[in-house]
Amino acid sequence: MDLGLKGRTAIVCAASRGLGRACAEALAAEGAEILLVARTAGPLEEAAAAIAGAHGATVRWVAADVATDAGIAAVVDACPDPDILVNNAGGPPPGDFRDWDRAAWHRALDANMLSAVLLVRATVDGMSARGFGRIVNITSSAVRAPLPILGLSNGARAGLTGFVAGLAREVARHGVTVNNLLPGTFDTGRLQANFEARAAREGRPVEEVRAASRRANPTGRFGDPAELGALCAYLCSPQAGYINGQNIVLDGGAHSSLA
Ligand code: NAP
Numbered sequence: 001m002d003l004g005l006k007g008r009t010a011i012v013c014a015a016s017r018g019l020g021r022a023c024a025e026a027l028a029a030e031g032a033e034i035l036l037v038a039r040t041a042g043p044l045e046e047a048a049a050a051i052a053g054a055h056g057a058t059v060r061w062v063a064a065d066v067a068t069d070a071g072i073a074a075v076v077d078a079c080p081d082p083d084i085l086v087n088n089a090g091g092p093p094p095g096d097f098r099d100w101d102r103a104a105w106h107r108a109l110d111a112n113m114l115s116a117v118l119l120v121r122a123t124v125d126g127m128s129a130r131g132f133g134r135i136v137n138i139t140s141s142a143v144r145a146p147l148p149i150l151g152l153s154n155g156a157r158a159g160l161t162g163f164v165a166g167l168a169r170e171v172a173r174h175g176v177t178v179n180n181l182l183p184g185t186f187d188t189g190r191l192q193a194n195f196e197a198r199a200a201r202e203g204r205p206v207e208e209v210r211a212a213s214r215r216a217n218p219t220g221r222f223g224d225p226a227e228l229g230a231l232c233a234y235l236c237s238p239q240a241g242y243i244n245g246q247n248i249v250l251d252g253g254a255h256s257s258l259a
Contacts (some may be wrong), residue, residue: 006031016027022229028057087116092152133176168245184251
């Protein structure tokens with residue numbers, strides 16, 4: 001299927017590796033022009049060259065922290081009129097809420113709620129004026145099935161989810177859709193770091209923790225980031241114009257519910 005993305009411009013945040021990078025790969029494969037964002041220049045430069053080489057796509061990059069005003073300004077300066085915005089940032093650390101002070105909560109809110117809200121604020125009216133826009137936010141399956149040790153993530157992402165629920169209904173009549181992707185366990189650096197933290201807490205080998213998690217999923221495996229990237233690209237296509245305001249879980253069916 002041709003997703004009709006040739007020549008569309010896309011900002012993809014937190015995209016030098018992991019899920020953001022997979023979204024950038026899938027959009028580039030469809031002919032979109034990409035602005036890759038992450039905080040560290042070296043891996044960004046490598047990722048941009050690799051994606052451009054693999055897909056013959058135009059891939060630019062900007063080193064920026066989307067959890068800061070300066071970072072958001074740098075992203076918008078580099079690509080003021082995107083057709084597509086993929087919001088993403090590193091996840092907050094797991095832990096016990098008793099250990100998190102106001103500063104810890106502000107860091108989580110800046111990264112996992114306000115980065116997306118402020119990038120939307122800077123770009124969505126332009127999308128509406130041009131009659132086309134796609135906004136995809138990478139959140140977490142924990143929005144549907146919260147885990148106590150991910151309290152910072154649960155709180156910040158629930159805030160973003162609430163904001164998006166209203167926004168999506170406001171902008172859809174201008175050709176702009178807004179959806180959230182809720183990953184479960186995808187095989188990325190972040191997942192490995194979570195397993196290492198759990199293994200240390202429980203005094204077990206990391207491989208044992210990994211294997212138990214893999215087995216516990218109905219599919220018997222972790223998600224491949226390319227699977228999330230492919231859905232992101234589809235949601236950004238004109239064909240997906242009637243999918244709006246949705247929270248789409250990609251977890252192999254781990255969270256059992258009727259809806
Ligand atoms: P990852 O493999 O660790 O990759 C994170 C990417 O984000 C890197 O490119 C990193 O580069 C960039 N980044 C981090 N903080 C940033 C910031 N403030 N501004 C700009 N770029 C930033 O992580 P991942 O597994 O892809 O996870 C992505 C998001 O999905 C996280 O919020 C995570 O909590 C969430 N999630 C992941 C899973 C999973 O199974 N993997 C499940 C549920 C939710 P720099 O460090 O150079 O900035």
